[in-house]
Each structure stands twice: as C-alpha cells, then as structure tokens.
Amino acid sequence: MASSSTPMVNGHPQERPQVFINFRGEELRKNFVSHLEDALKDEDINYFIDTMADPGDEMVNLFNHIEESKVALAVFSERYSESNWCLDELVKIMERVDEKKLRIFPIFFHVKVGDVKYQKGKFGENLRKGEGRDLCNMDKWKKALQSVSRIVGLRLEADSDRTESNFISQVVEKLKTVIALIEREEGTNMVSTSMSSMNSIGNASSGDILQPIAPFPSNGMKEVLKQLEEKIDFKSEETQIVGIVGMPGTGKTALAEMHHQEWQYKFLFNEFFRGFREKSKDDYDWVKNTLLNAQLQRTGNVKIFVVLDDVSDKKQLEFLRTNPGLIKKGSKIVITTRDKGLIADLVEDTYVVPGLNDKEALQLFSHHAFNGQDCDHPPENFIEMSKMFVEYAGGNPLALQELGNELCGENEAHWRRRLETLPHCCNENIGRELRTSYDDLTEMQKHAFLDIACFFRSEEEDYVQHLLDTNSGEAGSEVRDLADKFMINISAGRVDMHNLFCTLGKEIGSSVEKNLGKSRLWNRQDACEALVLKKGTVSARGVFLDMSKIGKGIALERKALIKMPNLRYLKFFDSGCPRQCEPIDGKVNLPEGLEFPLKEIRYLHWLKFPLEELPPDFNPENLIDLRLPYSKIKRVWRETKDTPNLKWVDLTHSTNLNDISALSNAISLRRLSLEGCTKLDKLPEGIENMKSLAFLNLRGCTRLLSLPDINNLISLKTLILSDCKMFNEFQVISDNLEYLHLDGTAIKGLPPSIQNLGKLIVLNLKDCNELESLPDCLDKLKALQELILSGCSRLTNFPHVEEIMENLQILLLDGTSIKELPSTLLHSGNNSIDQLALQRIQLRMTGLSLLRRLCLSRNDKISSLQSSISQLYHLKWIDLTYCSNLTSLSTLPPNLQCLDAHGCTSLRTVASPLASLLPSTEQVPSSFIFTNCEKLEHVAMNEIMCYAHNKSRLISDALNRQNKGLAFEVLVGTCFPGIEVPAWFNHKASGAVIKPELPRHWSESGFVGIALCAIVSFHDYKIQNNNVMVKCICDFKNAIGTSSASFSNCDVGGLSEAGNEQCTVKSTHVFIGFTSWLNINKSREVGLKEGCIPAKASIEFKVTDGTCEAANCEVLKCGFSFVCESDNGSWNANADANPMIYESNNGALEANAEATPVIVETNTGSSDANVVANPVVEGEIQGGEQKLSKSKSNQRKPALQVCLDILPTL
Structure with a gap:
C-alpha cells in the first residue's frame, strides 16, 4: 500500500464497521483494487483505502485507521513484500488480531499461500532484496506473514479460469457476512472479539468451523443438521434445553448458527449470544437482563429461541438456574460447550458433533492443501501422505483445514518431514485452540x-x-x-x-516447567539425558525409555535417580520384540548397584532388571504396578514390606526367582503372573492374605509340585497351571474359579470338591498324560462351557452324567481312549454344543442341531460321512485332515465355509452336486483344501470346482446387489493335486507371469469377479512356518500403458498347518481362487471419466511361507478368467447344468445365455479344477485337537463343536 488519505465511507461514514484495505498500491491500485472499490461502493460497505503516496509521518495516522477498523482486508500479491509500508501495516493488523480487536481476511492474488508463508518464489525474493531493512523488522514481518498465512482466505491463481469480477463478488459476499455478524454482535453488546469467529471466512468462535472457504461438505452438514433437529422438536409446546457438545474444532458454533438461522423465524424473540468463554460476569448479567426485558416488553408468555455459545464455566449459566421465569413454556435454548459436564443438570439432551467421515475429511484437507482446488482427491503423488494426515486429524475440521494450509505449496520432501514430526509437534493454530481447553x-x-x-x-x-x-x-x-x-x-x-x-x-x-525441568520424559533423548547425564529434576514425574532405540546399551550410576524424588512412573521396555528372543542381558546396566529412594513411585516396569533384588531403600508404599519380566531377580526384596496399594505384579520368565514370600502383605493384589519362573517350587502360605487376587498365572513353573493348603482366595477367578510338569496334586483353593487350566500337568485325577466350582466356565486338562479318571460330578458344573480332555491318553471312561449340562459348548476328547459317551451328554436338551472333538466314539447327529465345528482329524477308521450331516445348517467348519481311510464325501452341509481334507490319501469321490447352496446375501469367503489327496478322481475335482465357482458367483451377485465394496481377496478357493490349468480358463501362460489382453467392452459385460490359477511344483516340499501361500501381484493398465489399478500380495490360496508337526506337500498342485471384481470396477468407473479403461493386465504369481518366498517351489503355469453374473441378476444354485465359461471365436469372453456357467472338460474327459484360499477357520488344529475360539452370547444358547479322531462310521 502507498500512504494515507481520507477514508471512503459510502453513505454510512462512521456508522457501519470499517474495513481497512492493505495492499501494494503500485501493483494493484489501477486494476484489482479499483474494481474492488467499485464493488464495495455498490454494496454500501464502509472501507478505508490510501489514495496518496506520501510515506513520511503519516504511518501513525494509518495505524489509527487500523485501530478504528473492525475488519482488515490484506491483499497479497507478488510485489507486496517490496513495500515496508505494507509489511508494517500487516504487523500492526496482526497485533490487533492477537488482541482480538480486529478480524483479518487474507486474499492471495496471483501468489501461492506457501510463497507468502515461507517467503519463497518471487514473493520471497522481493522481501529479501528490499532496501533499508534491518533484521529486527525482518523478523517481525516474517512472523506476521507466517501467522496470516495460516488463516483461511480466498485465492485467485494466475492461471485460474475464474474471472476477476467473479472473484471480487465472492470477496464482497464474505465481507457482507462478516460485517453483518459484527453489527449483530454490537447490537446485542455481546461482541465476539475472537478472530476465529469470522463466520465463513475462518473458524467459528473458539475454533469451531462455521463455513470454511472449502465449504463444510454439504451432504455431511445436512445430515448433521437433521440429527440435531431430531433432538429439538419445534412443533412441541414443551420447553427444551439442548446442548451441542464436542472437542474444539468440530463445528459446534457453526452448527448452532445454521440451526438458529433456520428456525428463528418461528419466535418473536430470538438471539445468538456468542463467545461466552471470553465474557465477564457483567456480560452474563446483561444476557439475563436482555431476556427479562424481552418478556417485559411483550404481554403474555413469549416463547424465545436462544443460543448460548461456547459456555466454559457453570457460573455463566447460573442465571438460568436461579431465574426459572426467564424461560417460558415452548421456548428452546441451545447451549454449545466443550464440557458436557457443565450442562448435565440443565439440558434434556445433548448432541455430540461427529467428526467428518474419510471422504469428507479428504475433500476438506485437499481443498486447503492444494490451493483451494475443488477436488475430492489430492494429486496422485500426494495421495498416501494426504491419507496419513487425514487419519491423524481424526475427522476434526479445524485440524484438516490448518494442516492443509500449513502444507499448501510445499514439496513432497517437506510433507514427509512433517509426517515424521506430526505425533509430537502440534500445528500452531491447532495447538492454540486446544490449549484453551487445557488451560481450563x-x-x-x-x-x-x-x-x-x-x-x-x-x-x-x-x-x-x-x-x-x-x-x-x-x-x-x-x-x-x-x-x-x-x-x-x-x-x-x-x-x-x-x-x-x-x-x-x-x-x-516435555516442555521445561517453570525452570524446574521437564516433567514427563517419554522420548529417548530426554530419558537418556535424565538417567545417564543426571539431568533429571524434581519436576520429573515419569521416565519411559525404549531400549530397542538405544543401540548397545547404557550404564547407570548408583545415584542416577537421586535428583528425581517425585518420580511416579519408571519404565524400561523394548518395543521391538515382545518375546525377548535376544540374550537375557538387558541394555540398561547397573555396575555399581542402584539407590532407589523414590517414595512416590507408583509404576515400575523394568524389562530384564539386572539385579538379584530391588534395592534395600526401595519403598513400595505407593507402588501399584510392578513388572520385572525376564529379570535376574531371586527375590523381590529382602524382607516383607507394606504394599497396601500394590495391585499388579508380573515377574514372568524370571528364571532365577525362587522366593516370593516378600509379597505376602500385598493384600490388594489383583493379578500375579509368574509364568516361566522355572526355579519356583512353592507358593508362600502368606498368599492366603491376598483376598483380592483374581488372576494367578503359574504356567511353565516346572518345579512346582502343589499349591498351599488354603481355600479362601475368594476373588480368584483364573488359575493357570499349564505345563507345570511336576505338579501332581490339585486341590480347590477358591470356590469362585471360572477358568482352570491344568493342561500339561502330572495330575492323576481331580478331587471331589471340584463339584463346588459352580461358576467354572473352562476346564482345560489337555495332555494330562497321567490322568486316569474323572469324578462322577462334572454334571454339577452348571456353568461349564468348555471341557478339554484332548491328549489324555490314559483316560478310558467318561464320568457318569445324570443331569443335562445345558451350557456345555465345547467338548474335546481327541487323543483319549474313551469309547463311549453317556447318553445324557448328547441329549436333545444338550444341543448347545457347537464344537466337538471325539476319538473311538460312534457319533449320532441327534441333539447336535447347532453344531458349528466338527473335527475328525487323523481318524483312520472313517470312510465316509453320514448323509444327515447335510441337515446341520450351522456347521461351518469340518476338519478331515489325515483321515487316511476316507474314500468318499457323500455330501456336505449347506453353509460350509471351510473343508480341510489335507492328507486324505484314499479320498476318491464326492457327491454330485457336492452340496446345496442357499441364496443368502450373508455368505462369507470359503475354502476347500485337498492337498495330498492323490487319488481324487477328475469327476470329483470337477464337482468341487463347480461348487466353489457357483458359491463365488452367489457371493459376487449379492455384493453387486448390495453395492458393497470388497478388498481384493479370495472369496472362494481350492487346491488339489494336478498339473494343468483347467480348460475353462481362457487365458493361460507358462511360468509365473500372465499378461492377458482384456476383452473389448468388458466393462459392459456384467463381470462380477475373476478367477486366478497357479500350478505349483513342490517336490516333497516341507512347509516352513507351517504355512504355504500362493500370492499374486496384479497390475491393470489402460491402452496407453498407464497403470489404472494395482494390487500387491493378493492371496490366491494356500495351506496352513497348526502345531509343531511339519507338513509336506508331495507333488504338483493346482491352486484356484475366485475374487470380487467390485474394486476393479470402481477404478474403471473413475477411468471412464478419464478415458483410461483398463485394457491390459499383468499378473505375477509367487509362493511364500508366510514371511518370504518359499525355496524349492516353482510356479509352472498360470491362468486368468472372468466370472460373469447370471442373466437376470439371480440364479438357481441347484441347477442341473454346471457353470460354464468359454471364449468365442473372436476372443471375447462370453457367458452361456441359457444356463449358469459350466466347467468344460478337457480332451481327456476331465476337468482339472479346485480352488484354494486361506482356510477360513476361527481356530487352529494341533495333533487332531481343535483349538477354537468361540462366540459367547447371552442372547441364545451356544452350539456344540465336535472333534473325532478314530470314528468308525459317521
């Protein structure tokens, strides 16, 4: 700007709020600003503009005009930074803004926001080459430029298609809105002086976005308004007080303002009282008096509609509590606040303003980050980073706006650096708004x-x-x-x-606190300085040190903690490896011991604590949580100490620990974990004092023989004695036990007192090889849901059961010698069982209507399945692995999700059709595994293929009807021995890569998915990590070779073997997977707009062991095909015709118009097929025993799961 002159007042010289225009005169006066002046005059807006180029002593006068103004319009252009006057005015303007006495509205005219903020490009060059500029002024100018650039304004790019007149019209409209807001506030004497209450220009009061320049997503705001209106019934004659609540920046004020504008016409008196946070007590009294006057000036009961904005103290609402006469029947009061506790006693209901969804958030962020472009998505090279910023912002509009402004105009390297600092370096404007909540x-x-x-x-x-x-x-x-x-x-x-x-x-x-030092040392540098350099101070409250980030380790002096007497939380941990596979020595060493005079300590976590006991001066009086896993301690401390607050103790894998008697006074202890303490041979008698102990873990305490003779641990619910190999005598120590794990112990039986455990839910006796009998009282365990006896090889008889065990869900008896079950156990009243594992037992299907899981693993006597299994509609998982005499699968249940027949070396045939398919839209991905089934006939393979293919189409059709998205993953898959890609695959290739040409107009042909095939040679491959997976990398390109959609490491299928036994795949196998095409279609829809429909595909297959590519495995051949939807969008799942996909003479893929797709046989009369996917199971199989997770529901009776090992006939 040049210099001062008289103000132009346009009709209302001193009555309307004045707008001060700050600009570079030599550059803009005769073009943009002159046109802006005309527009301001036409709208009767009071403004001040310099018309004389006389610098000298007029700067003081200019500053006076700034102080008289309510709004400043700062027009930034390329040559703006040449002028000392412009920059000095800006500094003065920002001072008034900081004092909350002025609103500023920045305009970026043919200059980028990033250039202004960081003084780059021509704008930066002009700033640096200016004459007569001292460093002091330069610092002030840069600070002002950085501050104003963070405020939302309007931008007109030099290469924009937008006309200047259109842009000026928008500027004027924004100014009119702000001026109207100011006039309204001054009219009610409730002026919100916060810069952030600029309505549509910036944020609303206290950081709440009202209508940013990138509009609040309209669909989202409409939905939010609708939800708010459901809280306030304007048709009702009842009085309502409703709160709008949420964290800073979510748009509370904006929402209240829009709501008020929409409904104010229904009330004779309505008012929006803005910015309570900044008001004095006199202002509250004025609000009360205004409401009283409104009632006095009108006869009768006058309904009012009032918004009280940004309430921050209960005192601000005291006039409502003490003057009930203010609110007449039918009135509506809306209160916005960050603290719902302030209004809990006043409001009938509250509305929590939700954050933006991902789409809305990305739209808002992109608008601010990319120069105000009206775009839903950022440029391609910024997409991933933009999503990371959006995820960090968590749907908060203020954060999205400010982060976008901060990054606007920056390069990729800057974005990456900012991402690294994001978790511990707050944006200045965001921090300012959030800090007000902290200060309260x-x-x-x-x-x-x-x-x-x-x-x-x-x-x-x-x-x-x-x-x-x-x-x-x-x-x-x-x-x-x-x-x-x-x-x-x-x-x-x-x-x-x-x-x-x-x-x-x-x-x-982590900031310095009143010259006393940092209070919370959570990062590596601060923690190391406090401990090693002894820079800790009396203000230190917590020190957390991640030892995986300190290299070779550190040694602490004996007095390392002396300077931190108020320390409450001390933690040495390793974020790298939770199982601590490295040598036992830790990275924090104490060569001279340690003085530990910390009376305030509440939380002590020290991974691999290097001493044999805690120091003698350690005072645990306030200790709540003690965790010393993998430590060298032999005892906790020398003598018994008072620990009235100690609630959690974890000494797991402290292999030298042999004495825990020092914990006998821990009367408040809730959880004690001693897993892996291999030298601990007994528990102290003092454990009976632990009346609050609810969890006791002694897993792997291999020297433990028995428990103390006590029975009054009244709070104990979980007792784990797993793998205590010398533990041979169990006695009940609490009648309130819910989970009892005795697996892997040497017990020979259970005491009769076990019947007293009326709350017991899980009884795990797996692999108790010495167990010979069970007491005839298990039916007294009315709450029992899981009884696990797998691997109890000496157990020959199941105890007598007289009463129905109605809650029993899981019964695992595989690996036992039990040959018969009591008839009452599988009584129809016991049909809650959903998981069953048996061996040497004849199983009847009656009473198992809710069976979900059936394990027949390693049953060498079973040759076929009962046909009645098809009636088990809830059965979703069948394990037939290593059933070496199984020759036929006559039928399968209709809702089966996973069939694992790995190692069924005699299996030849399956039913035709394999199973009925229910046209449910809730079908889930399924897997059919037939690895090492070397005798499987081609007809059987074809039936399995048809079943899998039809099911995949059923799912795809359902997804299309529901328009649901799906990740690029296998819907249905199978694997089986074979050497050829099935004939119906219309694209085949040798090797691991296939590059099919996509059919013309494929996007209009009703494809719902794709089929992928890989022929893998194993050569007696021993599966590493008990896992083998076939994956692929897919890349779809348009006609000119530009990538349109890419997917990495997509699963085609595989085999997973639980337990320690290494699995071998003996020969070449076919892996086939069907997957949804929906996400590819979405890419296509975008492509249609851009003229880049995918026309080519490149698919590369590979075999992995779960961590890296598998050695000695080779992809010999591969295939690719489309899957078509049925003609009318639906199909008969049980049609006589098999599905067929074929290629027409011109190479385009077509679907049979008369029937559902059919698999075509090869020239040999066979159709090699089968589909592989990840086994869709909810548990693991180990040595014939099914370790299964279950869904516990109080809404229905649970179901039974069965595992049978040596079942003669099923």
Whole structure:
C-alpha cells in the first residue's frame, strides 16, 4: 500500500464497521483494487483505502485507521513484500488480531499461500532484496506473514479460469457476512472479539468451523443438521434445553448458527449470544437482563429461541438456574460447550458433533492443501501422505483445514518431514485452540491429562484411575471429567485420546516447567539425558525409555535417580520384540548397584532388571504396578514390606526367582503372573492374605509340585497351571474359579470338591498324560462351557452324567481312549454344543442341531460321512485332515465355509452336486483344501470346482446387489493335486507371469469377479512356518500403458498347518481362487471419466511361507478368467447344468445365455479344477485337537463343536 488519505465511507461514514484495505498500491491500485472499490461502493460497505503516496509521518495516522477498523482486508500479491509500508501495516493488523480487536481476511492474488508463508518464489525474493531493512523488522514481518498465512482466505491463481469480477463478488459476499455478524454482535453488546469467529471466512468462535472457504461438505452438514433437529422438536409446546457438545474444532458454533438461522423465524424473540468463554460476569448479567426485558416488553408468555455459545464455566449459566421465569413454556435454548459436564443438570439432551467421515475429511484437507482446488482427491503423488494426515486429524475440521494450509505449496520432501514430526509437534493454530481447553483444567486434571497423553494412552480405564492418584481417591472423577471435556474418550473400557490432544499433551509434558525441568520424559533423548547425564529434576514425574532405540546399551550410576524424588512412573521396555528372543542381558546396566529412594513411585516396569533384588531403600508404599519380566531377580526384596496399594505384579520368565514370600502383605493384589519362573517350587502360605487376587498365572513353573493348603482366595477367578510338569496334586483353593487350566500337568485325577466350582466356565486338562479318571460330578458344573480332555491318553471312561449340562459348548476328547459317551451328554436338551472333538466314539447327529465345528482329524477308521450331516445348517467348519481311510464325501452341509481334507490319501469321490447352496446375501469367503489327496478322481475335482465357482458367483451377485465394496481377496478357493490349468480358463501362460489382453467392452459385460490359477511344483516340499501361500501381484493398465489399478500380495490360496508337526506337500498342485471384481470396477468407473479403461493386465504369481518366498517351489503355469453374473441378476444354485465359461471365436469372453456357467472338460474327459484360499477357520488344529475360539452370547444358547479322531462310521 502507498500512504494515507481520507477514508471512503459510502453513505454510512462512521456508522457501519470499517474495513481497512492493505495492499501494494503500485501493483494493484489501477486494476484489482479499483474494481474492488467499485464493488464495495455498490454494496454500501464502509472501507478505508490510501489514495496518496506520501510515506513520511503519516504511518501513525494509518495505524489509527487500523485501530478504528473492525475488519482488515490484506491483499497479497507478488510485489507486496517490496513495500515496508505494507509489511508494517500487516504487523500492526496482526497485533490487533492477537488482541482480538480486529478480524483479518487474507486474499492471495496471483501468489501461492506457501510463497507468502515461507517467503519463497518471487514473493520471497522481493522481501529479501528490499532496501533499508534491518533484521529486527525482518523478523517481525516474517512472523506476521507466517501467522496470516495460516488463516483461511480466498485465492485467485494466475492461471485460474475464474474471472476477476467473479472473484471480487465472492470477496464482497464474505465481507457482507462478516460485517453483518459484527453489527449483530454490537447490537446485542455481546461482541465476539475472537478472530476465529469470522463466520465463513475462518473458524467459528473458539475454533469451531462455521463455513470454511472449502465449504463444510454439504451432504455431511445436512445430515448433521437433521440429527440435531431430531433432538429439538419445534412443533412441541414443551420447553427444551439442548446442548451441542464436542472437542474444539468440530463445528459446534457453526452448527448452532445454521440451526438458529433456520428456525428463528418461528419466535418473536430470538438471539445468538456468542463467545461466552471470553465474557465477564457483567456480560452474563446483561444476557439475563436482555431476556427479562424481552418478556417485559411483550404481554403474555413469549416463547424465545436462544443460543448460548461456547459456555466454559457453570457460573455463566447460573442465571438460568436461579431465574426459572426467564424461560417460558415452548421456548428452546441451545447451549454449545466443550464440557458436557457443565450442562448435565440443565439440558434434556445433548448432541455430540461427529467428526467428518474419510471422504469428507479428504475433500476438506485437499481443498486447503492444494490451493483451494475443488477436488475430492489430492494429486496422485500426494495421495498416501494426504491419507496419513487425514487419519491423524481424526475427522476434526479445524485440524484438516490448518494442516492443509500449513502444507499448501510445499514439496513432497517437506510433507514427509512433517509426517515424521506430526505425533509430537502440534500445528500452531491447532495447538492454540486446544490449549484453551487445557488451560481450563484444575491442576489435578492437568496432571491426569498429561500422564495419559505421555504414558497411558489406550490402557484400561480402571487401571489408569488407580495409577493416576492413590491418595486423594479422586483419580476416577478426574478421568471422567476429562472424558466430559472431550479431552479423552473411553471406549470398550479403555482410555484413549484424540491424536491432536495427544500431540499437545506430549508437547506440554516435555516442555521445561517453570525452570524446574521437564516433567514427563517419554522420548529417548530426554530419558537418556535424565538417567545417564543426571539431568533429571524434581519436576520429573515419569521416565519411559525404549531400549530397542538405544543401540548397545547404557550404564547407570548408583545415584542416577537421586535428583528425581517425585518420580511416579519408571519404565524400561523394548518395543521391538515382545518375546525377548535376544540374550537375557538387558541394555540398561547397573555396575555399581542402584539407590532407589523414590517414595512416590507408583509404576515400575523394568524389562530384564539386572539385579538379584530391588534395592534395600526401595519403598513400595505407593507402588501399584510392578513388572520385572525376564529379570535376574531371586527375590523381590529382602524382607516383607507394606504394599497396601500394590495391585499388579508380573515377574514372568524370571528364571532365577525362587522366593516370593516378600509379597505376602500385598493384600490388594489383583493379578500375579509368574509364568516361566522355572526355579519356583512353592507358593508362600502368606498368599492366603491376598483376598483380592483374581488372576494367578503359574504356567511353565516346572518345579512346582502343589499349591498351599488354603481355600479362601475368594476373588480368584483364573488359575493357570499349564505345563507345570511336576505338579501332581490339585486341590480347590477358591470356590469362585471360572477358568482352570491344568493342561500339561502330572495330575492323576481331580478331587471331589471340584463339584463346588459352580461358576467354572473352562476346564482345560489337555495332555494330562497321567490322568486316569474323572469324578462322577462334572454334571454339577452348571456353568461349564468348555471341557478339554484332548491328549489324555490314559483316560478310558467318561464320568457318569445324570443331569443335562445345558451350557456345555465345547467338548474335546481327541487323543483319549474313551469309547463311549453317556447318553445324557448328547441329549436333545444338550444341543448347545457347537464344537466337538471325539476319538473311538460312534457319533449320532441327534441333539447336535447347532453344531458349528466338527473335527475328525487323523481318524483312520472313517470312510465316509453320514448323509444327515447335510441337515446341520450351522456347521461351518469340518476338519478331515489325515483321515487316511476316507474314500468318499457323500455330501456336505449347506453353509460350509471351510473343508480341510489335507492328507486324505484314499479320498476318491464326492457327491454330485457336492452340496446345496442357499441364496443368502450373508455368505462369507470359503475354502476347500485337498492337498495330498492323490487319488481324487477328475469327476470329483470337477464337482468341487463347480461348487466353489457357483458359491463365488452367489457371493459376487449379492455384493453387486448390495453395492458393497470388497478388498481384493479370495472369496472362494481350492487346491488339489494336478498339473494343468483347467480348460475353462481362457487365458493361460507358462511360468509365473500372465499378461492377458482384456476383452473389448468388458466393462459392459456384467463381470462380477475373476478367477486366478497357479500350478505349483513342490517336490516333497516341507512347509516352513507351517504355512504355504500362493500370492499374486496384479497390475491393470489402460491402452496407453498407464497403470489404472494395482494390487500387491493378493492371496490366491494356500495351506496352513497348526502345531509343531511339519507338513509336506508331495507333488504338483493346482491352486484356484475366485475374487470380487467390485474394486476393479470402481477404478474403471473413475477411468471412464478419464478415458483410461483398463485394457491390459499383468499378473505375477509367487509362493511364500508366510514371511518370504518359499525355496524349492516353482510356479509352472498360470491362468486368468472372468466370472460373469447370471442373466437376470439371480440364479438357481441347484441347477442341473454346471457353470460354464468359454471364449468365442473372436476372443471375447462370453457367458452361456441359457444356463449358469459350466466347467468344460478337457480332451481327456476331465476337468482339472479346485480352488484354494486361506482356510477360513476361527481356530487352529494341533495333533487332531481343535483349538477354537468361540462366540459367547447371552442372547441364545451356544452350539456344540465336535472333534473325532478314530470314528468308525459317521
């Protein structure tokens, strides 16, 4: 801008709010600004503009005009930075903005926001070459330029198709909106001086977006408004007070403003009282008086509609509580706040403003990050990084807007660097808004917030409450208060925090506190400096050190902790390997021992603690959680100490530990884990004092013989004695046990007192090789859901059962010598069993209507399945692995998801059709595995192929009807011995790569999926990691070779073997997988707009063992085909004709118009086929025993699962 002159006032010289225009006169005065002036005059807007080029002593006058103005219009252009005057005015303007006495509206005219913010390009060159500029002024100018660039404005690019007149019209409309807002505020004496309340120009009050320049996604806002209107019934004559709540930046004020504008016409008196956070008590009284006057000035009961915006203190609403006469019947009051606890006693209902969904968030971020383009997606090379920023923002509009502005104009390298700093470096504007919420907290709430942000994010709520404070007993209320303020959220019993607040918390926690040092040392550098260089101070509250990031290790001096007497949380951990496969020596060493005079310590985690015991001066009075896994300790401490608050102890894999008597006074202990303590041979008698102990894990304590003679651990629910190989005598130590694991022990029987465990849910006796009998009282265990006896080879008889065990779901008897089950066990009243594993037992299907899992693994006497198995509609998983005498599968249940017949070396035939298919839209991916079934006939292979193919089409049709997306994964798959790609594959190739030409107009031919085939040579391959997978890399290109859609490491099929036994695949096998085409179609739809329909494909197959490419395995051949939808969108799953896919003479793929697709036989009269996918199972098979997860539901009776090893006839 040049210099000062008289203000142009256009009809209302001093009455309307003044707009001060800041611009480079020599560049813009005779073009853009002159046109802008005309538009402002036409709209009767009061503005001030310099008309004289007289620098000198007029700067003071200019500053006066800035102070008189309510709005500043800063027009940035390429030569703006040449002018000292422009820059000085900008500094003054930003000072007024910081004082919240002025609103600024930036315009970027033919210059990029990034160039202004970071002084780059011509704009930066002009700034640096200016004459007579000292460093002091330069620093002020740069700071002002950076600050103003973070504010949402309007942009007109030099190469934009947009006309200047159209752009000026938009500027004027924005100014009119702001001026109207100011006039309204001044009219009510409730002026919101926050810069962020600029309505559509910036954010709404206190950071809530009202209508950013990149419009709040209209569909999303409409839906949000609809949801809010459901909370407020304007047709009702009842009085309603409703709160709009949410974290900063979510758009509370914007939503309230739009809601108010839409419904204010229905009320004689309506008002929007803005910005309560910044108001004094006098302002609250004024609101009360305004409402009283409204009633006095009108006769009768006057309904009012009032919005009280950004309430931050209960005192601000006291006038509502103490003056009930203010609110007449039928009135509607809306209160916006960040703290729903403030209004809980006033409101009838609250509406939590939701975050933007992924699509809306990416749209808003892209608009601000890429120069205001109206785009739904960022440029291709920025897509992945944009998604990362959007994910971090968590749907918060303010964060999306500010991060976009910050990154606008930056290159990829800058974006990558910013991503690295994102978790611990907050954006300035975002941080400013969030900080106001932090500043509102009490000191105790601040401590709780910072502790969670730095140390305890995603921990259980109960655990966090106990850790935060043990003295005041108010930690629980502090956690709840933070949740009410939306600074944390509690979901599924866990405390979590939005990424934005977490970053703010880490910034504050690691900052120097009143010259006392840093309070929370969560990063490696700060922690090492505090411990090694002894820079810790009295303000240090927590130190967390990830030992995987400190190289060779560190040695601490004896007095390393002396300077941190207030330390509460100390943790040495390894984020690299949770199982600690490295040598036992840790990376933090104590060559001189350690002094530990920390009376405030509540949380001590020290992986591989190097001493034989905790130091003598260690005071555990406030200790809550002690974890020393993989340590060298022989005992916890020398003598018994008072531990009134100790609740969690983990000493797992401390192989030298032989004495835990020092914990006898831990009367509040809830959880004790001693797994892998191989020198521990007994528990102290003092364990009977642990009345709160709920979980005791002694797994792998190989020297433990028995438990103490006690029976009053009244809280104990879980007892784990698995693999205590010398443990030979069990006695009940708590009648409240729910989970009892005695697997792998040397017990010979159970005591009769086991019948007292009326709450027992799981009884695991797997591989108790010495177990000879069970007491005849198991039917007294009314809550029992799982009874696992797998591998109890000496167990010959199942105990007598008189009463129905109605809750029993899982009964695993494989590996036992039991030949008969009590008739009452499988009584019709027991049809809750959904998982059954048997051996040497004749099984009847009656009473098993809810059976979901059937394991017949290694049953060398079974030759076929009963036809009644087809009536088991809930049966989804059958394990027939290694049934060496199985010759035929006569039928299968209709809803089968996984059939594993690996190693069925005698299997020849299957039924035709293999199974009925139910046309359900809820079908899920399925797998049929026939590896090493060397005698399988070609007809059987064809039947299996048809079944899998038809089922894949059923799923694809359903997905198309529902328009559901699906990841590029196998829907239905199979594998079987063979050397040829089935004849119906219309694209074949030798080797591991196939490059089919896609048919012309394929996108209009109703394809619903693709079939992939690989012929793999194994040569007696021994499966590594018990896993072999065939994967592929797919790349679809358009006619000119540009990639249109790509998918890496897509599973085609495979085999997974549980347990330690190594599986061998003996010969060449065919792997086939059917997958959905929906996501490819979505790429095609985008391509149609861009003229780049995929015309070519490149598919490369490979074999992996789950971690890397498998050695000695070779893909010999491969194939590719389309799968067509049925003619009318539906089909008869049980049609007589088999599915067929064929290629016409011109090479285009066609579907049989008269029947569902049919697999065509080869010249030899066979059709090599089968489909492989990942086994769709919910558990693992180990040595014939099915380890299965179950779905426990209180809504229905559970179902039975069966595993049979040596079943004569089924």
